[in-house]
Amino acid sequence: MQELPFGQYGRLFAGVLLLGLLGGCLLWAGTTPDDPLSSTYPDEIEVTPSPESYVGEQVRLGGIVVETDPVVIATRRGGYGRFTAVGANDHLLNADGPLERGDRVTVVGPLDDESTLVAERVITGESSETRSMIVISFVGGLWVAGRFVRDWRFDRSTLAFVPRPKREPRSDRSHGAVTDSKRGTRSGETVSDEGGHRD
Amino acid sequence: MTDVLTHVIAGYIVGTLLAMRYEWMKPAHVTLVMIGALSPDFVKIQLLVPDGFVASVLGVPFSWSALHTAGGAVLVLCLGTLALAPDERKRALVLFAIGASSHHVLDVLLLTPTGYSYAVFWPLTEYRLPSGGLYLSTDRWPAVVAGLSAALVWAIARRYDDETPVSD
Structure with a gap:
C-alpha cells in the first residue's frame, strides 16, 4: 500500500467509496431492530x-x-x-x-x-452521560488532538499528513555525534528530505 | 462506555509499550494508537446531533451506533489512513486497529444490567459477548488506574530511551 493505483484520483475514489460505505452503515444501523449498542431486551x-x-x-x-x-x-x-x-x-x-x-x-x-x-x-447509579464525564472525555479528545498537531503536519504537495521531523529528546544528544557521522556518509538530499532535523 | 480519557490513556500505554519494542515507532506513531483508541467514541457525536434529528432530516432510519462497532471502525480507520502519507499508511492502519481493539476490549469489560455487552462485531454478527462486569462507565477508578499505569509506562519508556543507543 505504498501508493494507491492512479495516484490522487485513486485516493479520492477510495475516500468517496469509504464515505459511501460508512454512510450506508449508519443507515443500516438505523434499520436494525436491535441497535448495536443497546441490549436486545425491551426497555x-x-x-x-x-x-x-x-x-x-x-x-x-x-x-x-x-x-x-x-x-x-x-x-x-x-x-x-x-x-x-x-x-x-x-x-x-x-x-x-x-x-x-x-x-x-x-x-x-x-x-x-x-x-x-x-x-x-x-x-x-448508572447514568448515561453525566456532565463531569463529558468534561473528562473532552480532555481526552484535546490531548489526542494536541499530540496530532505536534507530531504531524499537512504536506500541501502530497495533500497528506506526514510525521513532523523527530524532535531531539535530550537524551539523544549524547548519541548525536554517532548519528551525525553516519548521516554524513549519506547523500545530502536525504538530510534535506527530512528537513535537516538533526540539530 | 468508559470515558474517552481512559481509552486515550490506554492507547498511550499500549502505543508506548509497542514503541519500546519497535524502533521505527516514534511519538507520532504512539499518537496513531491513541487516535485508534479514541475512534469508536466518535459515536458521541450523537450527543450533539441525535440519531432522531438526522433521521428526520434525511427521512430514513439512522443510527450513529455503527461507529462503535467493528464494521464502523474498519471504515473510519481506513478513511483516516487515507489522510496520511502513502508510506505511513500500512503501519498507520495496524496502529489504528490496535488502538480501536483496546477500546472495544475495555468496553466489553463494563458491567451491564443484562450481563451482555453490545454487538461489537456488527455488522458481521449481532452476537453480544457476555460483559466482563468489571466496572461501570461512571466509575472513576478505571481512569485513576489507567492514569497511574500511564505514568509508570512513561517513566519506564524515558529510562529505556536513555539507555538505548541510537542505531540506524
Missing part, C-alpha cells in the same frame, strides 16, 4: 406504554426508586410508569444496598404481570 420506553404485551418476557427497565418496601421504580418523570421490582435488593450487582428512594436503577428480569418485575440483575 422502559417500549414497555411502559403497554406492559401487558411484554408479560412473561425478559425486560430491562431503567427508573428511579420511589418506594423501598417492596422496591417500586418509576420509569417516567413525576413517579409515573410504576413497576414493583421483586427481590431488587438481593440482586444488586454494584452496591451493598438496600436501595433508597431516589436511587437511579436499571432492573433486568422477566415481567411477571403488568406492574411486577422479577429482578434478576440490578445496577444502581
Whole structure:
C-alpha cells in the first residue's frame, strides 16, 4: 500500500467509496431492530406504554426508586410508569444496598404481570452521560488532538499528513555525534528530505 | 462506555509499550494508537446531533451506533489512513486497529444490567459477548488506574530511551 493505483484520483475514489460505505452503515444501523449498542431486551420506553404485551418476557427497565418496601421504580418523570421490582435488593450487582428512594436503577428480569418485575440483575447509579464525564472525555479528545498537531503536519504537495521531523529528546544528544557521522556518509538530499532535523 | 480519557490513556500505554519494542515507532506513531483508541467514541457525536434529528432530516432510519462497532471502525480507520502519507499508511492502519481493539476490549469489560455487552462485531454478527462486569462507565477508578499505569509506562519508556543507543 505504498501508493494507491492512479495516484490522487485513486485516493479520492477510495475516500468517496469509504464515505459511501460508512454512510450506508449508519443507515443500516438505523434499520436494525436491535441497535448495536443497546441490549436486545425491551426497555422502559417500549414497555411502559403497554406492559401487558411484554408479560412473561425478559425486560430491562431503567427508573428511579420511589418506594423501598417492596422496591417500586418509576420509569417516567413525576413517579409515573410504576413497576414493583421483586427481590431488587438481593440482586444488586454494584452496591451493598438496600436501595433508597431516589436511587437511579436499571432492573433486568422477566415481567411477571403488568406492574411486577422479577429482578434478576440490578445496577444502581448508572447514568448515561453525566456532565463531569463529558468534561473528562473532552480532555481526552484535546490531548489526542494536541499530540496530532505536534507530531504531524499537512504536506500541501502530497495533500497528506506526514510525521513532523523527530524532535531531539535530550537524551539523544549524547548519541548525536554517532548519528551525525553516519548521516554524513549519506547523500545530502536525504538530510534535506527530512528537513535537516538533526540539530 | 468508559470515558474517552481512559481509552486515550490506554492507547498511550499500549502505543508506548509497542514503541519500546519497535524502533521505527516514534511519538507520532504512539499518537496513531491513541487516535485508534479514541475512534469508536466518535459515536458521541450523537450527543450533539441525535440519531432522531438526522433521521428526520434525511427521512430514513439512522443510527450513529455503527461507529462503535467493528464494521464502523474498519471504515473510519481506513478513511483516516487515507489522510496520511502513502508510506505511513500500512503501519498507520495496524496502529489504528490496535488502538480501536483496546477500546472495544475495555468496553466489553463494563458491567451491564443484562450481563451482555453490545454487538461489537456488527455488522458481521449481532452476537453480544457476555460483559466482563468489571466496572461501570461512571466509575472513576478505571481512569485513576489507567492514569497511574500511564505514568509508570512513561517513566519506564524515558529510562529505556536513555539507555538505548541510537542505531540506524
